[in-house]
Amino acid sequence: MNLPDPAVQTSGAVDVAPDVLVIPNEHVGLVPNIGIIGGTEAVLVVDTGLGLANASEVREFAEEVARGRRIHLTTTHFHPEHAFGASAFDSYLVNRAQADDLRRKGSGYLEMFRGFGGTIAQRLADVEIPVPDEEFAGVRALDLGGRTVLLRPTGRGHTLGDQVVEVPDAGVLFTGDLAETGQFAIFPWFPPHDTDVSGLAWIGVLDGLIASGPRVVVPGHGSVGDVAVLQGVRDYLGELRDETWRRRDSAMGLDEIVAEVRAVLVERHPEWAGQEWIERGVGCFCAERNDGVLDSFSVD
Secondary structure, eight states: OOOOOOOOOGGGOEEEETTEEEEOOTTOTTOOOEEEEEOSSEEEEEOOOSHHHHHHHHHHHHHHHHTTOEEEEEOSSSSHHHHTTGGGSSOEEEEHHHHHHHHHHHHHHHHHHHTTOHHHHHHTTTOOOOOOSEEESSOEEEEOSSOEEEEEEOOSSSSTTOEEEEETTTTEEEEEEEEESSBOOOOOOBTTTBOOOOHHHHHHHHHHHHHHOOSEEEEEESOOBSHHHHHHHHHHHHHHHHHHHHHHTSSOOHHHHHHHHHHHHHHHOTTOBOTHHHHHHHHHHHTBOTTSOBOSTTTO
C-alpha cells in the first residue's frame, strides 16, 4: 500500500478562537486535526498524530505555546493516528471506555497499521500501547486556569470510547472521527474482530452535538467549520442507513446491497474521498435493527 507520509505539520497551526489553535491535517491521510487549548495555568493538547516522532513535534510546539504552563494531553478515541503518540506526554487523560479500548484492541490496531508498510510502519516502529495517567467516568471538567474545558464521553458511535472536547467559553468543539469533512464517514466495522461501531448510536450522538450549537467545529479530519459540519455527517449517515435498510430485507446479498448503495451515494457525493468506507457502513447498518441491537446478517 503506497500511502503518503502521515507527517504532522505544526507550522500550519491556525487560531480558531483566543488561545485555541488547530494544527490542520492538510487533507493528508492518517493525519488528524490536532488541538491546543490554553488557560492561564495549563495547556491541553487534543490528539497526537501517528507515532512518537509526530507526537514529539506536537509536544515541542505545545511547549512553545505554553511558555512554562503545564501541558496535558487527551485523545478523542483510541485509533493509532489519534492516540499512539501519547507516551511523548507526561499527563494523559482519557475516559474509561477509551482506556478500555486501548487495552482490548490497541495491540491489534497497532499490528494492522504496521501492516500498511512504508512510512506508516516506520512511524509506528517504536510505539507501545499508551497507558493513560488518568481515567475518568462521566464528564471531566479540566481547569486550565481561567478556562474550563469539558472532556465529554459520548458513548458508542465511531468507537465505544469516543470523546468530544468542548471549550465552552469559545464555542469550540473537537469531535474526533465522529465528524469529518470531504469524505465518507469512517466505519471501523471489521467483523468478527471489531464490531463496536454503531451507525444508529452515531446518529444519536450527532443529534445531541448539533443541539448544543457549537460556533466552531474541528472534525477529526478535514476542514474546520461550524455546526454545518455535524449536520453534513448526520445527513450522510441517515442516507446510508435509509439506502441500506431499503434493501436489507430483500433477496439481495450483501455484495449486491453494497454495490447499489455505493452507486447511489457516490452519485450524490462525487467529490468525497474514502469510498471504501461505504461497504463497511453498509455492513454495520445491515447488522443493526431499528432498536440498535446487532443481528447476524453480516457478522458471520
